[in-house]
Amino acid sequence: xxxxxxxxxxxxxxxxxxxxxxxxxxxxxxxxxxxxxxxxxxxxxxxxxxxxxxxxxxxxxxxxxxxxxxxxxxxxxxxxxxxxxxxxxxxxxxxxxxxxxxx
Amino acid sequence: xxxxxxxxxxxxxxxxxxxxxxxxxxxxxxxxxxxxxxxxxxxxxxxxxxxxxxxxxxxxxxxxxxxxxxxxxxxxxxxxxxxxxxxxxxxxxxxxxxxxxxxxxxxxxxxxxxxxxxxxxxxxxxxxxxxxxxxxxxxxxxxxxxxxxxxxxxxxxxxxxxxxxx
Amino acid sequence: xxxxxxxxxxxxxxxxxxxxxxxxxxxxxxxxxxxxxxxxxxxxxxxxxxxxxxxxxxxxxxxxxxxxxxxxxxxxxxxxxxxxxxxxxxxxxxxxxxxxxxxxxxxxxxxxxxxxxxxxxxxxxxxxxxxxxxxxxxxxxxxxxxxxxxxxxxxxxxxxxxxxxxxxxxxxxxxxxxxxxxxxxxxxxxxxxxxxxxxxxxxxxxxxxxxxxxxxxxxxxxxxxxxxxxxxxxxxxxxxxxxxxxxxxxxxxxxxxxxxxxxxxxxxxxxxxxxxxxxxxxxxxxxxxxxxxxxxxxxxxxxxxxxxxxxxxxxxxxxxxxxxxxxxxxxxxxxxxxxxxxxxxxxxxxxxxxxxxxxxxxxxxxxxxxxxxxxxxxxxxxxxxxxxxxx
Numbered sequence: 001x002x003x004x005x006x007x008x009x010x011x012x013x014x015x016x017x018x019x020x021x022x023x024x025x026x027x028x029x030x031x032x033x034x035x036x037x038x039x040x041x042x043x044x045x046x047x048x049x050x051x052x053x054x055x056x057x058x059x060x061x062x063x064x065x066x067x068x069x070x071x072x073x074x075x076x077x078x079x080x081x082x083x084x085x086x087x088x089x090x091x092x093x094x095x096x097x098x099x100x101x102x103x
Numbered sequence: 104x105x106x107x108x109x110x111x112x113x114x115x116x117x118x119x120x121x122x123x124x125x126x127x128x129x130x131x132x133x134x135x136x137x138x139x140x141x142x143x144x145x146x147x148x149x150x151x152x153x154x155x156x157x158x159x160x161x162x163x164x165x166x167x168x169x170x171x172x173x174x175x176x177x178x179x180x181x182x183x184x185x186x187x188x189x190x191x192x193x194x195x196x197x198x199x200x201x202x203x204x205x206x207x208x209x210x211x212x213x214x215x216x217x218x219x220x221x222x223x224x225x226x227x228x229x230x231x232x233x234x235x236x237x238x239x240x241x242x243x244x245x246x247x248x249x250x251x252x253x254x255x256x257x258x259x260x261x262x263x264x265x266x267x268x269x
Numbered sequence: 270x271x272x273x274x275x276x277x278x279x280x281x282x283x284x285x286x287x288x289x290x291x292x293x294x295x296x297x298x299x300x301x302x303x304x305x306x307x308x309x310x311x312x313x314x315x316x317x318x319x320x321x322x323x324x325x326x327x328x329x330x331x332x333x334x335x336x337x338x339x340x341x342x343x344x345x346x347x348x349x350x351x352x353x354x355x356x357x358x359x360x361x362x363x364x365x366x367x368x369x370x371x372x373x374x375x376x377x378x379x380x381x382x383x384x385x386x387x388x389x390x391x392x393x394x395x396x397x398x399x400x401x402x403x404x405x406x407x408x409x410x411x412x413x414x415x416x417x418x419x420x421x422x423x424x425x426x427x428x429x430x431x432x433x434x435x436x437x438x439x440x441x442x443x444x445x446x447x448x449x450x451x452x453x454x455x456x457x458x459x460x461x462x463x464x465x466x467x468x469x470x471x472x473x474x475x476x477x478x479x480x481x482x483x484x485x486x487x488x489x490x491x492x493x494x495x496x497x498x499x500x501x502x503x504x505x506x507x508x509x510x511x512x513x514x515x516x517x518x519x520x521x522x523x524x525x526x527x528x529x530x531x532x533x534x535x536x537x538x539x540x541x542x543x544x545x546x547x548x549x550x551x552x553x554x555x556x557x558x559x560x561x562x563x564x565x566x567x568x569x570x571x572x573x574x575x576x577x578x579x580x581x582x583x584x585x586x587x588x589x590x591x592x593x594x595x596x597x598x599x600x601x602x603x604x605x606x607x608x609x610x611x612x613x614x615x616x617x618x619x620x621x622x623x624x625x626x627x628x629x630x631x632x633x634x635x636x637x638x639x640x641x642x643x644x645x646x647x648x649x650x651x652x653x654x655x656x657x658x659x660x
Contacts, residue, residue: 012203027128069157087176
């Protein structure tokens with residue numbers, strides 16, 4: 001197994017773990033943590049290809065990750081604000097108890 | 104595959120798995136932070152210093168803190184005896200296994216991947232800065248707008264409802 | 270001769286590392302750097318605790334510790350022994366693992382931050398291209414440790430103290446970073462050694478430190494105030510306000526774990542002072558051109574001790590802020606001033622030489638300072654306080 005394949009496998013593993021958690025845990029915050037893990041798995045792929053792939057000295061992969069980190073931070077802030085608003089409204093952060101669209 | 108990478112990969116994976124399976128939410132958040140630190144260390148191994156430090160600064164310094172605050176504010180930190188998984192979780196885990204199997208098969212059998220490791224690219228912070236201000240200046244501005252919008256949006260959403268309103 | 274004296278520690282390390290086989294050399298070099306950092310700053314910690322207690326005593330008209338050793342200057346020895354042999358007490362309801370890990374997680378990033386500080390010519394443990402980012406990343410990791418300590422204790426005071434501490438650290442981290450951005454813009458590098466080198470050289474006898482420019486002066490004070498808040502020092506010590514929260518997030522810690530928090534707090538103070546020295550006070554450069562013969566590390570530590578003295582002086586004389594005052598100060602005063610300061614630095618850069626840029630930049634910093642101050646104090650009744658003494 002080459003180093004690149006090692007990185008890609010780790011990233012696939014992280015993605016799968018994040019996905020499993022995001023869809024099967026009850027708490028909304030854990031779903032968010034799962035999404036963050038999936039994003040990070042993608043970031044690892046960018047870095048791995050930037051390091052081992054044909055790059056020609058460019059910074060493309062790094063840039064993508066820098067922007068992805070910024071977007072992930074924004075996503076976490078808005079997502080958690082939504083969860084807190086949801087909790088205020090329904091007194092629960094469990095996703096399967098949030099069924100109706102009407103307030 | 105250096106031993107350092109294997110150790111870091113194991114730590115990252117174990118922490119991620121713990122973050123998704125532990126019962127107590129605060130423990131999950133802390134395990135997530137460990138997993139992000141492990142990833143940052145892997146970035147350092149891959150010569151991406153700037154990104155590694157930015158990862159620690161943003162994820163451990165900001166996102167993890169946000170998450171633990173949200174856990175405290177929604178009282179999710181109190182352990183209940185209910186099941187921690189949603190009904191139908193078997194399907195979710197099954198899908199995850201399928202995803203991993205497909206990606207893993209593709210990674211191990213893909214003919215297009217470079218076989219031997221390329222020269223380690225040397226990218227200085229100065230180069231990153233120059234690129235941010237020239238080639239990637241539009242994405243930079245867009246991210247700036249996005250962050251501002253997210254900042255205002257998060258505050259507006261999480262504001263307490265005024266009295267009289269539902 | 271002077272050259273050798275300046276580089277004596279560097280050459281000693283090279284000689285020591287040379288004694289080992291090639292394979293072990295990076296390891297030995299790292300271990301030596303770590304040992305030097307822990308030894309030197311540990312000794313500084315011991316001296317500072319006694320220095321602080323004596324200094325506070327002076328300020329408050331009392332002698333301070335004066336029993337152990339000459340003039341009480343060996344007080345840190347019994348204090349250390351006491352901390353080591355005290356009973357280590359863990360509350361029954363506490364989350365044992367997290368409770369145990371918190372002080373360790375607090376201390377490690379603080380120690381890591383020292384790796385990039387240049388304490389003398391060629392004397393930084395690691396020369397990272399993104400050194401200052403490393404420093405801030407390490408500093409940001411301590412916030413999680415504070416949360417771990419406060420949450421795992423299962424104590425309301427601890428949790429409140431931790432939440433206060435985190436809110437304060439996050440709020441003041443922004444002006445801290447924005448204040449250092451000016452220097453990064455000027456130097457064009459995140460490398461701390463490059464920042465020190467940019468401040469080398471003299472105009473006549475005066476040094477070219479950034480603190481001697483209008484934006485650098487404002488930046489230094491913003492940085493110093495934010496640093497005080499980051500290291501939870503009085504007047505920003507709300508997280509551990511004795512009268513309100515017992516001892517804040519480490520209320521439930523005793524024995525050596527408490528000592529670890531104590532050490533980490535002081536080490537954090539030294540580290541952030543070291544960064545202030547590197548960014549604004551010329552690092553290890555001599556203050557006047559005819560003093561360059563003194564070894565570089567001496568200057569670093571002289572500056573460090575002066576800054577520590579400033580910390581102690583402020584602690585002894587300024588009353589503690591209220592929580593809302595603290596937050597208002599961070600967001601309504603520090604943040605706008607730091608942003609304006611960045612503009613001032615940019616103007617300074619593009620106006621070239623000449624005295625006009627001094628005038629414009631000074632106005633750019635002083636004008637908003639006066640206006641902000643007046644706007645913030647408008648609705649407050651500030652009058653001369655009348656003291657009532659017990660006579």
